[in-house]
Amino acid sequence: xxxxxxxxxxxxxxxxxxxxxxxxxxxxxxxxxxxxxxxxxxxxxxxxxxxxxxxxxxxxxxxxxxxxxxxxxxxxxxxxxxxxxxxxxxxxxxxxxxxxxxxxxxxxxxxxxxxxxxxxxxxxxxxxxxxxx
Numbered sequence: 023x024x025x026x027x028x029x030x031x032x033x034x035x036x037x038x039x040x041x042x043x044x045x046x047x048x049x050x051x052x053x054x055x056x057x058x059x060x061x062x063x064x065x066x067x068x069x070x071x072x073x074x075x076x077x078x079x080x081x082x083x084x085x086x087x088x089x090x091x092x093x094x095x096x097x098x099x100x101x102x103x104x105x106x107x108x109x110x111x112x113x114x115x116x117x118x119x120x121x122x123x124x125x126x127x128x129x130x131x132x133x134x135x136x137x138x139x140x141x142x143x144x145x146x147x148x149x150x151x152x153x154x155x
Contacts, residue, residue, distance in 0.1 A: 068093035088113035
């Protein structure tokens with residue numbers, strides 16, 4: 023089970039924390055140094071994919087020189103996100119003719135079957151609200 027605690031801070035900002043002590047500032051689009059909730063969702067999609075693609079590619083003997091991505095989403099409506107696009111930026115190792123083929127196959131398989139965040143968005147994970155009292 024994954025648990026994140028989100029709370030208002032003393033300066034009327036917000037922070038999200040996990041049980042390992044990591045924290046991230048959350049705010050609106052004009053809040054300096056903060057991620058918006060939609061940006062956090064995009065980071066979750068990207069993070070889920072990239073932290074799975076990297077070790078699987080390396081385990082197959084094709085460690086990429088550079089592995090980065092941009093994750094983009096546009097609102098379909100005022101309060102609904104439209105399609106999310108993941109664009110990889112990779113530098114292949116010199117003299118490794120199979121690296122591109124392996125990377126592409128792994129990245130596609132991870133997105134299709136292994137990334138919990140992407141799969142949850144595609145499948146429409148239920149969100150339950152529990153109010154006090």
